[in-house]
Amino acid sequence: SQQGEEDPQALSIQEGENATMNCSYKTSINNLQWYRQNSGRGLVHLILIRSNEREKHSGRLRVTLDTSKKSSSLLITASRAADTASYFCAFSGAGSYQLTFGKGTKLSVIP
Amino acid sequence: GAVVSQHPSRVICKSGTSVKIECRSLDFQATTMFWYRQFPKQSLMLMATSNEGSKATYEQGVEKDKFLINHASLTLSTLTVTSAHPEDSSFYICSARGSGGHTEAFFGQGTRLTVV
Secondary structure (H helix, E strand, C coil): CCCEEEECCEEEEECCCCEEEEEECCCCEEEEEEEEECCCCCEEEEEEEECCCCEEEECCEEEEEECCCCEEEEEECCCCHHHCEEEEEEEEECCCCCCEEECCEEEEEEC | CCCEEEECCEEEECCCCCEEEEEEECCCCCCEEEEEEECCCCCEEEEEEEECCCCCEECCCCCCCCEEEEEEECCEEEEEECCCCHHHCEEEEEEEECCCCCCCCEECCCEEEEEC
C-alpha cells in the first residue's frame, strides 16, 4: 500500500494558536480520515470526510479535502496543551476498506 | 464510537518464544480486522487483513508463517508472533470494522512487544 505524505513532520505552537496539518496522497480514494495518537497508545478516530465532500467540521476540528490536488488538511483551532499528540491521515482507495496511513505530524502545544 | 479491546498492552518475551495478541470487538461484529505494526516515531504499516472465517491476506514482505493470524469469530482475531526475535520488537495495533459501506474502523489500544 502506498503511504501518504504529511507535513509538517513536527509542529510546535503556543496554547490558543491554531494548528494546521496537511496530507497528500496519490491514488483515488473513497474517504479520508484523521486519527490522533498519544505517545505509545492506540489511535483515536477524529473525523472522516468522504470523497464527495469538501469540508467538514467537528468541534474545534476542521477538515478540508481537495480531490483535484489529492490533499487534505486538518485545522485545530484554539489549541490546548491536551491536543499534544501525533496526528495521522488515513485513506482507503476505491473498492477497498484497507487504510493507508500518512507519516504523521507530531504536534506539541506549549502551555 | 465502538470499542475494540486489545490484550495485552505490553509484553516482554524471550527470543525464540511465541507471543499471542488478542483483538476483540466488544459491542459490534467485526467482519474485517486489520493488523498494523508501528516502529518508534513512524507511521502504521498494514501487516494483514483478515475476514471472519477465512485466511488472512498478508501485505508484501510480511511472513505469514511468522505472524499467524486467526479470525475465528466475529468478535475475536489473534496475532501470534512465532519464534520471536529482537527485531520483532514493535508496537502492534489492530483495528476492526463492521459490515456495510463507509463503516469506519475502530482501533485497539495497541500492544508493545519487546523481545529480549
